[in-house]
Amino acid sequence: MARIVIASPSEASRTQLSRLLASSGHSVFRICASEGELRRTLTECEDGIVLISGIQPDDIAADFEGHFQFLLIGRPETLNACESPQVFKLNYPCSGNAVLGAVEMLSQLHYMRMPHRRGRDRALVEDAKRLLMTQYRIDEPEAHRRMQQYAMRHGIKMTDYAVQLLQGGSNDV
Numbered sequence: 001m002a003r004i005v006i007a008s009p010s011e012a013s014r015t016q017l018s019r020l021l022a023s024s025g026h027s028v029f030r031i032c033a034s035e036g037e038l039r040r041t042l043t044e045c046e047d048g049i050v051l052i053s054g055i056q057p058d059d060i061a062a063d064f065e066g067h068f069q070f071l072l073i074g075r076p077e078t079l080n081a082c083e084s085p086q087v088f089k090l091n092y093p094c095s096g097n098a099v100l101g102a103v104e105m106l107s108q109l110h111y112m113r114m115p116h117r118r119g120r121d122r123a124l125v126e127d128a129k130r131l132l133m134t135q136y137r138i139d140e141p142e143a144h145r146r147m148q149q150y151a152m153r154h155g156i157k158m159t160d161y162a163v164q165l166l167q168g169g170s171n172d173v
Contacts (some may be wrong), residue, residue: 002110003029003048003141004103007038014051017073020096028101029141035060042068046148049106051099053092058084059062069106073099119161125143 006028008016008102014031021028029045029059032038035055035164050057063068063082070087072079077090090102125147132143147165150159 001106003045005030005032005038005045005048005050005068007032007035007050008071009033010054015072017051017099018051020099021103024100027141031046040062046145047110049103049110053161056109057087057089058082060135061087069110071099071102071106124159124162124166131159131165 004026006014006021006022008014011033014033018028018031029048030041032041038050038052038055038060042060042172047067049069049071050060051071052060056078056116057070057072061068065086072082072087072088073090073094074082074092075161076091079091082089088102088106090098126148129140129143132138132146133140136143138146147158147161151161156162
């Protein structure tokens with residue numbers, strides 16, 4: 001499942017979006033109140049879906065192009081000011097169903113864009129994530145992030161790193 005990040009300077013918007021997503025079974029990876037906080041989160045997260053309200057996403061979308069799906073929720077003047085072609089736009093006010101429908105669409109786009117592991121490779125990565133979750137008392141997205149970052153830093157496939165972890169050959173995460 002794609003990691004979802006919410007970004008808005010408005011506490012009411014952040015809370016409303018977070019509750020809406022939680023009520024429909026989506027987990028939110030992080031909630032950001034500023035553009036700087038959003039940039040730090042996206043650098044850490046590496047890929048996913050970003051719901052933005054009250055922050056102009058043009059520069060952020062350009063900087064993280066290809067890694068994230070962006071949904072800008074705003075009034076017509078805000079949406080018209082956004083020139084980035086990779087930002088999906090949703091007119092405010094909108095229904096919860098419209099937001100959830102947009103999130104589902106972006107989740108599908110995210111899924112189609114991500115590489116897919118098959119059979120044994122998928123099982124190895126999942127087993128290694130469970131090992132990390134138990135060993136470090138972390139949740140699944142954090143275990144995935146740590147494995148992904150280690151693999152990227154060392155120029156190896158995540159599956160190869162999973163094998164190392166499961167064979168006890170690496171404690172470095």
